[in-house]
Amino acid sequence: MRYREGILLVTLGVILLALVTCGKKAPPFLPERVMPLRVAKLKAGWEKGAVVLRGSVVGPQGRAREGGDVIGCRVYHARYPKKDAPCEECPIEYGGFKVIKGEVITEKEFYCPVPGVDTKGIHFFEVRLIGTDGAVGAPSTRAKLTIDY
Numbered sequence: 001m002r003y004r005e006g007i008l009l010v011t012l013g014v015i016l017l018a019l020v021t022c023g024k025k026a027p028p029f030l031p032e033r034v035m036p037l038r039v040a041k042l043k044a045g046w047e048k049g050a051v052v053l054r055g056s057v058v059g060p061q062g063r064a065r066e067g068g069d070v071i072g073c074r075v076y077h078a079r080y081p082k083k084d085a086p087c088e089e090c091p092i093e094y095g096g097f098k099v100i101k102g103e104v105i106t107e108k109e110f111y112c113p114v115p116g117v118d119t120k121g122i123h124f125f126e127v128r129l130i131g132t133d134g135a136v137g138a139p140s141t142r143a144k145l146t147i148d149y
Contacts, residue, residue: 050115
């Protein structure tokens with residue numbers, strides 16, 4: 001009698017383990033590379049007929065850092081007419097991004113001229129730094145620029 005109870009207990013345990021561990025398994029994947037730096041206090045300005053983005057480079061804890069392993073940035077841009085401009089806190093839908101390669105960090109400051117932005121309206125910008133291994137950093141703060149000419 002005890003022998004049957006033992007077999008029943010083991011069988012139930014195996015079935016329970018099979019039910020818990022059974023399921024669809026995802027294919028293996030490499031974890032996404034992470035760039036620890038980001039741009040804070042992003043500001044957009046107009047210099048010599050071109051839009052220039054400036055800001056400070058910070059690490060994960062928000063402290064200023066040097067960006068020796070940064071090879072460029074992604075600039076996300078959206079333009080709205082003055083009549084239909086979203087509010088300051090409203091989400092912005094960026095149509096895409098431009099990759100700007102080269103030195104974008106000078107002495108702990110982010111500096112990036114953005115070519116091709118010259119139409120009237122309200123422009124919003126967001127930046128993500130790109131590392132030497134292709135990793136993309138966290139989004140920056142949002143910058144707003146109004147072009148009236």
